[in-house]
Amino acid sequence: MTRVPIIMPAAERPTGHRSVPLLVEPSLGHYPEFRSFLTTAFDLGAPGPGEPGLLNVDGRIYELVFVARSGQRFPAGVEINALVVGLTPLDESAADADLWTILQWLVEGAGGEWSADALVTTGEIYRIPAARSRQPGPPAGKARRETLVFDLYGTLVDPLSxxxxxxxxxxxxxxQRVAVEWRRKQIEYSFRLTVMGRYExxxxxxxRALEFALAECSCTLPPGARSAVMAHYSALQPFADVVPGLEMLSEAGYPTVLLSNGDPAMLRECLENSGLQQYFSSVISVDAVRAFKPHPAVYRCAADTIDRPIDETRIVSCNSFDVVGAATAGMRTAWINRGGGPFxxxxxxxxxxxxxxxxxxxxLSMIEM
Known part of the structure; x- marks a missing residue:
C-alpha cells in the first residue's frame, strides 16, 4: 500500500462513526507553513470555521477539525481524530502508524525549513511511538549517559537582565525593582494557574506579571517601551559559564534537552537569539501538558518525549522548586546555586x-569515578 493520505470530500464522512482524538495543535500561529498548506489542501478560504477535512489512509478515515479563535487567522488550530465505527475499539497500532504518515504528509507539504529531522522532533513533542522507533539507540555494548534536562530562565539565561x-x-x-517583582510574580502566577486547573x-x-510589577512599584511605561521590554524576553543572553559548560558536557557525552515553562514560540526565539539551540536535541514546553512546573506531569512528559526512564534523567535548574518537583516525579537532580543561598x-x-x-x-565527572 502507498501509505499516502488521500483527501476526501467532507460530504463523504461515514455515518455511524465516532471521533477519537489523536493529536491537538492548539496554535498554528507558531507554524505558518502548516497553516498555509492546510488552507490550500482543504480549500479553507472562508474566514471562519468550515467543514472538517477528511483523510483516507489505507482505507482508514481521519478527520481534521479546524479551530477558529477571535482575533487569530483561520485556522488557529487543528485537531486530528480517528473515525471509528460505533463502539469498535480503536486499533492503536494502526492509528499510530497512520498518524505518523499524516505528519509526514504535512511536513512534506509545508516544505521550507521543515525536514525529516523536524518531523522526528514533532513526533517526539506529540509523543508518537512511531517517531521514537526511528531514533538510533546507543552503540552496542556502550552504556548510555543519563539525559540532562535543562531549565532555561535563570539557569541558562538571565531574566533579571x-x-x-x-x-x-x-x-x-x-x-531593578520592577525586574525582580516581575520575575517573582511570573512564577507565582504559573503556580496559581496550575493549582486552579487553568492554563494560559x-x-x-x-x-500580566509585568502589569502587576509596574503597578506594585508605582511605575509606568509608554506603549513603545513596554513592547521593547516584552521583546527583550526573546533576546535574553546566556550567563558567561553556560556555553563553556554545555561544551564540556557535550564532550563528555551527555545528551541534553530543554524543559521550560516557556511556550514554544518564546523558547524558539530565545534559543535562536542566544545561540543555544545547537546544544539541545529536544526542546520541550509545558504547553504539551498545559500545566506548569513543578507539576509532576511536566517531568513525566519530558521523560516520555525523549523516551528515557525518568530515573535515567537529571533536571538541571537554578530554581529549587523545579529541583524538588523533578525529584518528586522521579528524576535525578542538579541544582545550579547561582545566588549562593540555601536550598x-x-x-x-x-x-x-x-x-x-x-x-x-x-x-558529574566526579560522580562517575
Whole structure:
C-alpha cells in the first residue's frame, strides 16, 4: 500500500462513526507553513470555521477539525481524530502508524525549513511511538549517559537582565525593582494557574506579571517601551559559564534537552537569539501538558518525549522548586546555586549542587569515578 493520505470530500464522512482524538495543535500561529498548506489542501478560504477535512489512509478515515479563535487567522488550530465505527475499539497500532504518515504528509507539504529531522522532533513533542522507533539507540555494548534536562530562565539565561531595557525609561533603581517583582510574580502566577486547573501560555503570564510589577512599584511605561521590554524576553543572553559548560558536557557525552515553562514560540526565539539551540536535541514546553512546573506531569512528559526512564534523567535548574518537583516525579537532580543561598526545606537535598555549569560538568565527572 502507498501509505499516502488521500483527501476526501467532507460530504463523504461515514455515518455511524465516532471521533477519537489523536493529536491537538492548539496554535498554528507558531507554524505558518502548516497553516498555509492546510488552507490550500482543504480549500479553507472562508474566514471562519468550515467543514472538517477528511483523510483516507489505507482505507482508514481521519478527520481534521479546524479551530477558529477571535482575533487569530483561520485556522488557529487543528485537531486530528480517528473515525471509528460505533463502539469498535480503536486499533492503536494502526492509528499510530497512520498518524505518523499524516505528519509526514504535512511536513512534506509545508516544505521550507521543515525536514525529516523536524518531523522526528514533532513526533517526539506529540509523543508518537512511531517517531521514537526511528531514533538510533546507543552503540552496542556502550552504556548510555543519563539525559540532562535543562531549565532555561535563570539557569541558562538571565531574566533579571530585563532591568537594562527597563532602565531606558525608568530610573535604574526602579528598573531593578520592577525586574525582580516581575520575575517573582511570573512564577507565582504559573503556580496559581496550575493549582486552579487553568492554563494560559507563558507569554500571557509574562505580560500580566509585568502589569502587576509596574503597578506594585508605582511605575509606568509608554506603549513603545513596554513592547521593547516584552521583546527583550526573546533576546535574553546566556550567563558567561553556560556555553563553556554545555561544551564540556557535550564532550563528555551527555545528551541534553530543554524543559521550560516557556511556550514554544518564546523558547524558539530565545534559543535562536542566544545561540543555544545547537546544544539541545529536544526542546520541550509545558504547553504539551498545559500545566506548569513543578507539576509532576511536566517531568513525566519530558521523560516520555525523549523516551528515557525518568530515573535515567537529571533536571538541571537554578530554581529549587523545579529541583524538588523533578525529584518528586522521579528524576535525578542538579541544582545550579547561582545566588549562593540555601536550598528549599520541603525536599531532599539535590543530588548535585554547583555554582555554575562548568562546575556541574566537573561534579558529574566526579560522580562517575
Amino acid at each position: 530585563v532591568s537594562d531595557e527597563l532602565a531606558r525609561t525608568l530610573p535604574r533603581g526602579d528598573a 501560555d507563558f507569554a500571557w503570564i509574562t505580560e 528549599d526545606t520541603i525536599g531532599d537535598p539535590p543530588g548535585v549542587t554547583a555554582g555554575s555549569l562548568t562546575e556541574l560538568a566537573s561534579a
